[in-house]
Amino acid sequence: MFEIFNSLLASGAEGPSLTHIVVKLVFQIAVIMLVAKLAGEFTERFLKQPSVLGELVIGVIISPFLLGPYIQIPGFGPLFPVEGHGYVPVSSELYSFAQIAVILLLFMAGLETDLKLFLRYAFPAFVVGLGGVIFSFAFGQVTTVWMGFAGSYMHPSALFMGAILTATSVGITARILSEMRKLNTPEGITILGAAVVDDVLGLIVLSLVIVLAEAQMGEGSVSWGHLGLVSLKAFGYWVVLLAVWIFLAKPVVWLLKKFRSEGAWAVLILAICFFFAALSEVFGLAMIVGAYAVGLAFSQTDIAEELTERLSGFYQAVVPVFFVVTGMMVNIFAFKDVLLFGTIITMLAIISKVLGCGLPAMSVGFNVMGGARIGFGMLPRGEVALIIASMGLARGIIPQSIYGVAILTTLVTTLMAPIFLVPLFKSERKGTWKKA
Numbered sequence: 001m002f003e004i005f006n007s008l009l010a011s012g013a014e015g016p017s018l019t020h021i022v023v024k025l026v027f028q029i030a031v032i033m034l035v036a037k038l039a040g041e042f043t044e045r046f047l048k049q050p051s052v053l054g055e056l057v058i059g060v061i062i063s064p065f066l067l068g069p070y071i072q073i074p075g076f077g078p079l080f081p082v083e084g085h086g087y088v089p090v091s092s093e094l095y096s097f098a099q100i101a102v103i104l105l106l107f108m109a110g111l112e113t114d115l116k117l118f119l120r121y122a123f124p125a126f127v128v129g130l131g132g133v134i135f136s137f138a139f140g141q142v143t144t145v146w147m148g149f150a151g152s153y154m155h156p157s158a159l160f161m162g163a164i165l166t167a168t169s170v171g172i173t174a175r176i177l178s179e180m181r182k183l184n185t186p187e188g189i190t191i192l193g194a195a196v197v198d199d200v201l202g203l204i205v206l207s208l209v210i211v212l213a214e215a216q217m218g219e220g221s222v223s224w225g226h227l228g229l230v231s232l233k234a235f236g237y238w239v240v241l242l243a244v245w246i247f248l249a250k251p252v253v254w255l256l257k258k259f260r261s262e263g264a265w266a267v268l269i270l271a272i273c274f275f276f277a278a279l280s281e282v283f284g285l286a287m288i289v290g291a292y293a294v295g296l297a298f299s300q301t302d303i304a305e306e307l308t309e310r311l312s313g314f315y316q317a318v319v320p321v322f323f324v325v326t327g328m329m330v331n332i333f334a335f336k337d338v339l340l341f342g343t344i345i346t347m348l349a350i351i352s353k354v355l356g357c358g359l360p361a362m363s364v365g366f367n368v369m370g371g372a373r374i375g376f377g378m379l380p381r382g383e384v385a386l387i388i389a390s391m392g393l394a395r396g397i398i399p400q401s402i403y404g405v406a407i408l409t410t411l412v413t414t415l416m417a418p419i420f421l422v423p424l425f426k427s428e429r430k431g432t433w434k435k436a
Contacts, residue, residue: 024076025093029321031071031079035062036320052175053418055320059327060411064089068328080328090328098325099287100274101318102171106288107273108315109174109192110295111304114184115246118193118296121186124364125193128357132194132378133166133201135356139348140165147341149402156213157402160392163209164406165349166202167385170195171288171322172414173377176421187370187431191377194357196289198378200234206388213397237283241276241290245297253301266310269298330411335404342408349409350416353378369424370431376420381410 016024039058040051047053062068068080082089141162144150150158170192177188252272256265273294280290298304335342358375366374389406392398 020076021093024079025091025097027073027076028079028091028094029097031062032321032324033317036324040320050176050179050418050422051320052172052323053415055323056172056327056414059324060330060332061327062324063328063330065331065333088329089331090325094325097318098322101320101322103274103277103287103291104270104311104315105171105174105319105322107270107277107291107295108308108311109178109183110292110297111299111308112178112183113189113192113296113299115296115300117184117186117189121189121193124361124366125190126197127360127364128190128374128378129194129197129201131360132168132198132353132357133205136165136349136352137162137205139352140345143345143348144402147344149341154212156209156392156397157399159209159213160389160398161345161402161405163202163206164381164385164388164402164409165345165352166198166205167381167388168195168198168202168353168378169380169385169414170198170378171326172380172417173421175319175323176418177377177425180422180425182425185425185431186366187373187377187425190361190366190374192292194374194378196238196292200231200238200285200289202388210397213392234284237280238285238289238293241280242293242297245276245294246300249297249301253298253303257303263310265303266307269307270311326414331407332411335408338401338404338408341401342405345405346409346412349381349413350379353413365432367431367433369427369429373421373424373431376417376424379420380414380417381406385410 035058036055039054041054043049043054043057044051060066062071062080064080064082069078069082071079073079080090083091088095139162141153141158144158144161145153145155149161150156152158173191173195174183177183177185177191182188183192253265253269256268259265259268273291276294277287277290280293281287298307354372354375356375357378358371361374362368362371385406389398389403392402
């Protein structure tokens with residue numbers, strides 16, 4: 001029997017067998033789930049911080065850059081070696097599983113959001129998102145030039161550093177607010193809405209940067225028409241997706257309730273979520289934007305609470321995998337040669353979101369407390385910044401030093417967000433000038 005098992009796991013001339021890959025993935029997920037819950041329990045019980053912080057830190061510890069290569073299972077070798085592509089040091093299979101987890105996270109965040117409150121705070125969300133993008137891009141671009149890492153403000157390294165700082169990864173904030181039951185607050189709604197705006201504006205900025213950078217390198221000319229078309233497509237898709245599903249959600253729920261098999265309607269709604277998450281990527285936006293839109297649309301239906309309960313177990317099992325994998329993508333050694341520049345950029349990355357989002361929030365009805373909550377809620381860069389940096393690195397537009405700075409900024413801002421958000425939201429002080 002063991003001989004048969006070993007033969008199934010054996011690697012052939014063309015690489016590991018499919019069974020070998022699947023079994024290794026199952027081992028990886030088992031280990032990640034175990035350490036995620038242990039780290040989360042430790043963080044909550046002894047440090048009085050949300051479990052997501054422990055999940056991120058343990059991810060860094062078991063990453064392919066630290067202990068990952070030393071965690072071994074007989075017949076498989078290192079469980080977490082560097083084996084991914086580009087900016088992803090983990091296997092494609094594990095990264096894909098983590099992306100499914102974050103889609104579920106944002107779908108649940110949308111499902112728990114009050115749609116009327118979201119629409120009420122749509123304008124403040126736009127103002128906040130716009131402010132964060134402008135401040136972040138300017139700080140990153142100017143500092144890169146002033147510290148000698150770019151010869152001009154139009155240099156590819158300066159443009160890409162600005163684009164990297166504009167990114168916001170809202171998955172961490174959404175998890176914290178959900179656990180604290182603060183999603184349906186003016187600040188929580190504004191943060192999630194601003195993150196969507198941030199994604200659309202970030203796409204526009206990234207497209208502009210790539211066009212300009214490639215033109216600087218002599219590989220093409222600036223196509224402003226193409227840039228405008230990409231921007232219009234991304235923005236139009238988001239608006240149409242949300243509007244259509246707000247209109248269709250209740251009739252679709254009525255139809256799905258006709259299914260008699262156990263759990264059919266819940267699974268079908270989840271299928272809709274995954275389909276439109278994937279479609280969002282096709283239209284140039286992050287998958288989490290589509291997932292959040294679908295969840296937000298179904299939040300107005302009479303099955304929202306029951307659907308949340310049905311998916312709760314699945315959520316608790318797989319979502320921590322995303323945060324551990326996010327931590328595993330951080331190479332803490334990559335920024336050792338640019339520590340001073342990286343430290344300054346990271347400080348500016350914090351200031352640019354806290355002030356860049358907080359001050360605009362105070363101009364649209366929030367007080368100092370509300371502005372601070374929103375500013376720190378928009379702080380994490382996460383995998384979004386790494387994706388932007390990897391695109392520049394893969395195209396040969398930015399050097400390894402700029403990529404290392406992106407990693408340092410990602411690590412610090414991602415870990416800082418929970419530390420500041422929890423006490424800010426635990427405070428009983430109102431975040432708006434007028435009663436919301």
